Amino acid sequence: MxxxxxxxxxxxxxxxxxxxxxxxxxxxxxxxxxxxxxxxxxxxxxxxxxxxxxxxxxxxxxxxxxxxxxxxxxxxxxxxxxxxxxxxxxxxxxxxxxxxxxxxxxxxxxxxxxxxxxxxxxxxxxIAPRVTRRLLERFARLDDGTADTTPPSLERLTGRELDVLRALTRGLSNAEIATELVVSEATVKTHVAHILEKFDLRDRVQAVILAYDAGLVTPMADR
CATH class of the missing domain: 3.40.50.2300 (Response regulator)
Structure with missing residues (x-):
């Protein structure tokens, strides 16, 4: 190249x-x-x-x-x-x-x-921690994962895919997500691919925007 x-x-x-x-x-x-x-x-x-x-x-x-x-x-x-x-x-x-x-x-x-x-x-x-984690942490507040319902626009995701999407919005790498969810990195890659395919998304950044638009990620109050 x-x-x-x-x-x-x-x-x-x-x-x-x-x-x-x-x-x-x-x-x-x-x-x-x-x-x-x-x-x-x-x-x-x-x-x-x-x-x-x-x-x-x-x-x-x-x-x-x-x-x-x-x-x-x-x-x-x-x-x-x-x-x-x-x-x-x-x-x-x-x-x-x-x-x-x-x-x-x-x-x-x-x-x-x-x-x-x-x-x-x-x-x-x-959209990796080493580059944009500071933006994501300051701009967005994740839900705490305790809500009983999934945003309607995300209902086509499985529970584990929703977990992976939450992790993506925190700027975690595949390896970090694998460690947190106690699965293999290959499994995480598969879940990410399924998320992108289900919503016809180009990349992980677009997945984060999807989460933002669906209400999984919401604006923070000023600090």
């Missing part, structure tokens, strides 16, 4: 320069372009066909949410990682629902940025 092609999208040139400096130090990452707003990002995504786009969420002309939705709707073979200045941004769930494959805060460590790009380029979603 060749170098991962990355498009940088941010309305602040100095931010783009900083990201370019970090990424071009990695032999397997290649910055193929930069854009200063969402509309330009859509045009560049079509022209450059990057593997991954680092997309700022707040920009002029077209914000990152709308740009992501447009890129995903166009069927482009590009994954989007949303960037924001804030740990808790009210538009993050909108961006993930629009089709983004992950979320990062701009002031996070460079190693997390590099790892996230590699993870997303490999076809996985950045």
């Amino acid at each position: 060749g170098a991962i092609r990355v498009l940088l999208v941010d309305d602040q040139p100095m931010i783009r320069t900083g990201f370019r400096f970090i990424l071009e130090a990695e032999p397997d990452l290649n910055v193929v372009g930069e854009a200063g707003d969402g509309a330009s990002a859509v045009e560049d995504a079509r022209a450059l066909q990057p593997d991954v786009i680092l997309m700022d969420i707040r920009m002029p002309r077209m914000d990152g949410v709308k740009a992501t939705r447009t890129i995903v709707a166009a069927g482009l073979p590009t994954k989007v990682i949303i960037l924001t200045t804030f740990d808790l941004d009210e538009h993050v769930v909108d961006a993930l629902r629009a089709g983004a494959s992950g979320f990062l805060v701009k002031d996070g460590p460079a190693a997390s940025l590099i790892e996230a790009i590699r993870v997303v380029a490999s076809g996985e979603a950045v």
